Amino acid sequence: MANKKYDLIAVGRACVDLNAVEYNRPMEETMTFSKYVGGSPANIAIGASKLGLKCGFIGKIPDDQHGRFITDYMGKVGVDTSNFVLDTEGRKTGLAFTEILSPEECSILMYRDNVADLYLDPSEVNEEYIKEAKMLVVSGTGLAQSPSREAVLKAVSIARENQVKVVFELDYRPYTWKNAEETSIYYALVAEQSDVVIGTRDEYNMLENVENGSNDVTVDYLFSHRPELLVIKHGVQGSYAYTKDGQTFATKAYKSNVLKTFGAGDSYAAAFIYALSQGKDIQTALQYGSASAAIVVSKHSSSEAMPTVEQIEQLMAEQAE
Ligand SMILES: Nc1ncnc2c1ncn2[C@@H]1O[C@H](COP(=O)(O)OP(=O)(O)O)[C@@H](O)[C@H]1O
Numbered sequence: 521m522a523n524k525k526y527d528l529i530a531v532g533r534a535c536v537d538l539n540a541v542e543y544n545r546p547m548e549e550t551m552t553f554s555k556y557v558g559g560s561p562a563n564i565a566i567g568a569s570k571l572g573l574k575c576g577f578i579g580k581i582p583d584d585q586h587g588r589f590i591t592d593y594m595g596k597v598g599v600d601t602s603n604f605v606l607d608t609e610g611r612k613t614g615l616a617f618t619e620i621l622s623p624e625e626c627s628i629l630m631y632r633d634n635v636a637d638l639y640l641d642p643s644e645v646n647e648e649y650i651k652e653a654k655m656l657v658v659s660g661t662g663l664a665q666s667p668s669r670e671a672v673l674k675a676v677s678i679a680r681e682n683q684v685k686v687v688f689e690l691d692y693r694p695y696t697w698k699n700a701e702e703t704s705i706y707y708a709l710v711a712e713q714s715d716v717v718i719g720t721r722d723e724y725n726m727l728e729n730v731e732n733g734s735n736d737v738t739v740d741y742l743f744s745h746r747p748e749l750l751v752i753k754h755g756v757q758g759s760y761a762y763t764k765d766g767q768t769f770a771t772k773a774y775k776s777n778v779l780k781t782f783g784a785g786d787s788y789a790a791a792f793i794y795a796l797s798q799g800k801d802i803q804t805a806l807q808y809g810s811a812s813a814a815i816v817v818s819k820h821s822s823s824e825a826m827p828t829v830e831q832i833e834q835l836m837a838e839q840a841e
């Protein structure tokens with residue numbers, strides 16, 4: 521393990537976020553947006569790289585200005601972009617326009633028709649690359665459509681064969697899926713084969729195809745399969761981790777001067793994964809995730825706002841109980 525080239529390789533979408541510059545108003549009245557790299561798995565790789573992990577990425581991007589913006593930015597923050605595949609068939613970068621109605625009411629308007637990321641082909645997933653990683657981070661959205669679905673399933677299977685840990689970030693985006701039943705089938709397929717699953721309570725409900733699931737039922741179900749560690753997030757109410765040997769850990773959300781809500785999940789995942797990979801215990805890893813999210817929700821972007829280790833530890837110290 522120790523001599524692997526990458527701490528993690530993420531697979532899925534690398535896109536563009538266009539975040540409202542004018543706060544506290546509907547998008548109809550928002551005239552200016554700032555551009556950032558986005559897409560949940562890209563955000564996680566960027567966040568983890570900023571924390572000092574060696575990160576790589578597998579994804580398809582267009583051969584155009586947006587694709588080059590994404591590649592340049594991710595390269596600059598230290599993510600290896602050698603396994604970006606260029607789409608040459610005119611497909612586009614996914615766009616996420618964000619609306620900040622108030623610090624609590626935010627929404628995302630996604631433009632994801634004909635997006636390059638969902639056309640990653642299984643033949644473009646390189647086994648030798650995945651073998652070089654300690655961990656494969658899979659985002660649920662990559663399972664929404666073929667051929668990206670098969671590409672992700674291939675990546676998971678390579679990881680399993682080569683003792684690369686699979687971390688499944690549920691990352692449910694309704695827009696890309698046909699219906700709840702289909703989502704549940706593919707989520708369950710990958711969750712059951714993963715080592716670690718991270719998601720919100722609502723995302724686990726999608727996985728289980730239930731309206732109001734309970735953490736106890738989720739834990740019983742997934743621990744009868746491969747996962748050893750589950751993280752279930754409950755927004756501002758905090759988050760829980762469960763281990764297969766029966767332990768439960770909980771942490772609060774840190775106080776934050778909230779500007780917007782998006783970016784919380786990705787920054788949480790990046791810092792949680794970072795802490796675990798540094799050998800921190802699970803309780804501490806939850807706190808890293810939670811503190812990282814509290815920092816990002818106070819800032820304008822998701823990717824650019826990803827904190828440093830020092831910023832996370834400072835917040836944890838300031839708000840220690
Ligand atoms: N308003 C908030 N203030 C501080 N921390 C927050 C806030 N909202 C979310 N968080 C933190 O981010 C984590 C993930 O948030 P959540 O909303 O559950 O995820 P997602 O962004 O994936 O929907 C939470 O467990 C919490 O620690």
Ligand SMILES: O=C(O)C[C@@H](O)[C@H](O)C(=O)COP(=O)(O)O
Binds near residue numbers: 781783787
């Ligand atoms: O994942 C996307 O395509 C959009 C993201 O880039 C955006 O920054 C966002 O919504 C992140 O939110 P999170 O899942 O709450 O971290």
